[in-house]
Amino acid sequence: MKSQIVTFLIKCPDQKGLVAKITSFFYKKGFNILSCQQYVNSVEDMYFMRIRLNAEGTNISKEQLEESFLELAKPLQFKWSVNYGDEKKNVAIMVSHTSHNLYDLLERSNEGRLNCNVKMVISNHNKLRHIAEMFNVPYYHLPVTKETKSEQEEQVKQLLDANEIDLVVMARYMQILSSDFINYYKDRIINIHHSFLPAFQGANPYKRAYERGVKLIGATAHYATEDLDEGPIIEQDVKPVTHESTTQTLKRIGADIEKLVLARAVKCHLNNQIIVSGNRAIVFPESGE
Structure with missing residues (x-):
């Protein structure tokens, strides 16, 4: 062996x-x-x-x-x-407009802090192509509308399968994946979102959080399931904020926490530290490796 x-x-x-x-x-x-x-x-x-x-x-x-x-x-x-140990997992990152998670994952992978091969970046917009090109990672622009959703997802599937992708990371991919797509890659899609859900769903959650005077900002990384944002939780973190925090401050703090939480979740998956049981993720700590 x-x-x-x-x-x-x-x-x-x-x-x-x-x-x-x-x-x-x-x-x-x-x-x-x-x-x-x-x-x-x-x-x-x-x-x-x-x-x-x-x-x-x-x-x-x-x-x-x-x-x-x-x-x-x-x-x-x-x-x-x-x-x-000689088998590196192949990873695809899906994004829309937001760059912080994408850049962080590519940088960690490039530096060897994530033990994987990032094979591609897939986006429904062309806005973040330059970041993928900085790291010499192929970028696929696959626009999607309500009318073309099934066709676009089939294109994504073909790309993922052709490149033998083991893990899909939704690094702020702002599209709802179909149940067929999610079940096809069961326990192989990691999503990141702010921890305001379900209280502040939809657009401008940080604005509404500011208006409510929240005292904690957080992020949650989980496996994607048919129940939107309710899959097995892998990683979470929070940071206290005060009444002096502006909407922009909340966004900045939220982005920083998202990067750390998503990176830790991806690392746990790549290191084979997770067993999914029902809607729970059993996450074993690193043991000196």
């Missing part, structure tokens, strides 16, 4: 002996366990594990490992995935 670091994500009904069975399996295959993170949801009686392994010195292929693990997984009702 070329890859030295292997990460398994496991979800199953809670039962006795899980840790012993899983760790014994990898020990017998010659793996060294680097970290083993667990969580038990006692309400739903579900068990979650993220286990990172060093494969150095093993003589097993990826195919053999997965086939052998499947024999353990079936009787224990595992839902599982595996990632090998």
